[in-house]
Amino acid sequence: MRILNNPAIIIRHLNYGEADRIVTFFTRDHGLLKGFARGARKSRKRFGAALEPFSEARLYWTEPTGDGLAALKEAELTDLHLGLRQDLDIISLASYACELVEGLIGEGHPHPEAFDLLKALLDHLNHNEPTWEARLLFEIRLITLAGYAPHFLHCSKCGITFSDRGIFFEAELGGSLCPQCLPGRKVLSVSLLTLGSLARSLQTPLTLFEGFRFSSQTTREAHAILEQILSLHLLHPLKSLSLLDRSMPLPSA
Amino acid sequence: MLNSISYFAKLVAELAKFPGVGQKTATRLAFFILTQPQEEAEALADTIRDLKRKVHFCPICFQMTESDPCQICADPRRDRNLLCIVEEPQDVLAIERSHAFKGQYHVLHGALSPLDGVGPEDLKIAELEERLQAGEIKEILIATNFSVKGETTALYLARLIKPRGLRVTRLAHGIPLGSDLEYIDQGTVGRAIEGRQEF
Ligand SMILES: [Zn+2]
Ligand SMILES: [Zn+2]
Numbered sequence: 376m377r378i379l380n381n382p383a384i385i386i387r388h389l390n391y392g393e394a395d396r397i398v399t400f401f402t403r404d405h406g407l408l409k410g411f412a413r414g415a416r417k418s419r420k421r422f423g424a425a426l427e428p429f430s431e432a433r434l435y436w437t438e439p440t441g442d443g444l445a446a447l448k449e450a451e452l453t454d455l456h457l458g459l460r461q462d463l464d465i466i467s468l469a470s471y472a473c474e475l476v477e478g479l480i481g482e483g484h485p486h487p488e489a490f491d492l493l494k495a496l497l498d499h500l501n502h503n504e505p506t507w508e509a510r511l512l513f514e515i516r517l518i519t520l521a522g523y524a525p526h527f528l529h530c531s532k533c534g535i536t537f538s539d540r541g542i543f544f545e546a547e548l549g550g551s552l553c554p555q556c557l558p559g560r561k562v563l564s565v566s567l568l569t570l571g572s573l574a575r576s577l578q579t580p581l582t583l584f585e586g587f588r589f590s591s592q593t594t595r596e597a598h599a600i601l602e603q604i605l606s607l608h609l610l611h612p613l614k615s616l617s618l619l620d621r622s623m624p625l626p627s628a
Numbered sequence: 629m630l631n632s633i634s635y636f637a638k639l640v641a642e643l644a645k646f647p648g649v650g651q652k653t654a655t656r657l658a659f660f661i662l663t664q665p666q667e668e669a670e671a672l673a674d675t676i677r678d679l680k681r682k683v684h685f686c687p688i689c690f691q692m693t694e695s696d697p698c699q700i701c702a703d704p705r706r707d708r709n710l711l712c713i714v715e716e717p718q719d720v721l722a723i724e725r726s727h728a729f730k731g732q733y734h735v736l737h738g739a740l741s742p743l744d745g746v747g748p749e750d751l752k753i754a755e756l757e758e759r760l761q762a763g764e765i766k767e768i769l770i771a772t773n774f775s776v777k778g779e780t781t782a783l784y785l786a787r788l789i790k791p792r793g794l795r796v797t798r799l800a801h802g803i804p805l806g807s808d809l810e811y812i813d814q815g816t817v818g819r820a821i822e823g824r825q826e827f
Contacts (some may be wrong), residue, residue, distance in 0.1 A: 389744050392648030417811055428743070428776040460776060470742035511743040614745030 376429050376437045378448060381405055383434045384493055385426055386473045390416060396448060398426050400434060403490040407482045410436050410445040421474055425450035429469055460502040467622040468505040470615040472496050472513055478609045479521040488581065489520045495582035504625060507574070507594045508587040514601045515573050518583045523548030523608050524577075525600075527570045532556035537567055544570075546603040563603065569596040591626035598625060636662070648740045664747065685717075688759070689754050690735040692717045700732060707731040709766040713756065713785060715739045715773055719809045724769060726818035731769070734759065739777035740784055756785075760792060767795040768826055772800075786827050798827035 381402040388398045394417035401407050415422045425432040426447075429453040436445040461467050472493060480489050489491050503509070518524060529536045529550030533556050543552040545562040552562065553568060572593050589597065606612075636658060637722035661669050685691065693699070693793035699705055700720075710731030714720055720733050736751040759765065768789050770777035786796050800823030809817065 390648075395648075416808060460779050461783075462779065463787060466776065466780050466783070467742055474743050482787050615742040617745065618740070618742040 376378070377414040378435055379405065380433055380435045382453065382490070383432060384473075384490070384497065385428050385430045386477060387428055388412075388415075388426055392523045393417070396426060396443065401473075401476055401480075401490060402485075402492060403436065403487050404485055405483075405524050406485040407477060408439070408445050409434070409443060409482070410434070410447040412447040412617065415447075416493055419530055422447070422450045424454060424455060427455070428473070430454070431456065431494060431497070440530075446513060454498075454501075456497050456501045459497060461506070463501050464622040465529070466627070467615065468510060468617040469497060469500055471478055471510070471619045474613045474615045475514070475517060477603075477607075478611075478613060479517055479523075486520065489517060492520065492581055495584060497575070499584040504583075506613060507598075507623065507626065508589050508621070509584050511573075511589065511594065511597050511601060514605065515597075518595055518601065518604055519577055520581070523604060525604060527574045530556055537570070539567055542567060542570065544600050544603070545606045547598075563596075563599055565596050565600060569593045573597055573600070588601055591628060594626050595628070610615045630666050661807075665730075685735075690717075690737060690755070691733055708764050710768045710769065711759070711765045711767070712771050713770040714771050714809070715778065715781070716810075719771065719773075722809045722812065722814075722817055723821065725814045726821060727820035728821040729769075731767075735803070736772075736781065739772055739775075739781045741777045742780065751781075753785075753788070757788070760789065760794070765794065767797060769797045769799070770817075771799050771809065771827060775808065782827065796827045797824040802823055 381404050383400040384400040386401055386407070388396045391397050391411070394414050396412045396415040396428055398410050398412050400405065400410060403584055408489060412422055424430060430452060431453040434447060435449040435454060436447050439445045459465050476489060476493055480486050487509060492513065497508065499509060525531070525546060526549055529551065530553040531551055531552060535553050537551065537553065541554045542565050543554070543557055543562045544550060544565045545558065548558065551565070569592070577589065597623040639658040640651070640654045643649055643657050644651055655782045661672065661740065682694050683692055686693045686696070686701055688697045688701045691698050691700065696701065698724060706732050711734055712723065712729055712731055713736060714723065715736055715738060717735055720735060723729050734752065734756050736753065738746060738751050740746055740748065740751070768785070770782045770785055772781045789796050799820040
């Protein structure tokens, strides 16, 4: 049987039976996969800590069989991301990022840029404080890579470019809206500054997380916008949000 | 004939509910029970019934017990100032095997797992806070697993407990990252308890 290998980030694992583990991992060139790691709980010879969540490793596996599980053969640890595991708030944000990848990219869709983005965030959180900027940048970039980018700087309906005042947002209608194109229901009112910040964060290299600073107003508006887009495209609410919301409350006005 | 098949299927369905047991294994186990002598199979059924009737979780520490409270909670020789927090009942057994710990236990019945939506309210954490409220406990030894879930739980507990001014310690390293306590040899567990460090 052909053995594949690729850089991967471990998303989660589940103990199976006495000694085995089922591991969900995100590979750079083969997308999100589930694999069976025989003996991973009992013997540490073959896999060591490489199958722990947030670890980056080169994994070796054979293609999934009938049960949809790849058979994991070997793991070479690249980066344990030890710094990630020493702070509850960082764990919360990293878990959320992993779950968001599962939710937006899904199994079996290769997406190297999304892999690079997740890797960049984990590398960043390994040495830096968890910030709202990191969360929002990750969200908007992953949304964009998944193909769900909204219209930001011009009206989704009539295409007019915004000058200053009276800008609205409704993810379901494609993004930003001018006052003339409003639907008959309540939509988000947003500022050009926030839309500009979001648009700019897509013009830098997507793996860059340092050097961004959002005001508390921008943070709150951007969060409302991204939350709307995410709820439109995620099939179910993310479980990691309950811990993340406690760890990183929205900044007050 | 039809009936005997449905009894067999019923047992297979029950056994397949066990963690880590699939249809195939369940069928093999059911077939094994079927080929056992009558007394053996009935002894098994009795044991399961007795287990449910007589064994329960200690209302203080949540370890499995047949007495109320459990033997450890009732033992006057155990240090009541020192409390060891573990994820699962089998972790108490692993630590007891090392003979290095003389305090009492608190079993959480799980670990925080943000990705699985397991939060503090799903664990015996409110009960832990009640025990701390009583004021007898002076040191907390966090002995959750050295996995992401175990570390997440340890960090959460430390944040919760430290403001109370108690000493919070963690098993010394030497226990490899990613390991479950259950699978560590007793010597290593013993050394990790003796060398516990401020967390
Ligand atoms: Zn318009
Ligand atoms: Zn007890």
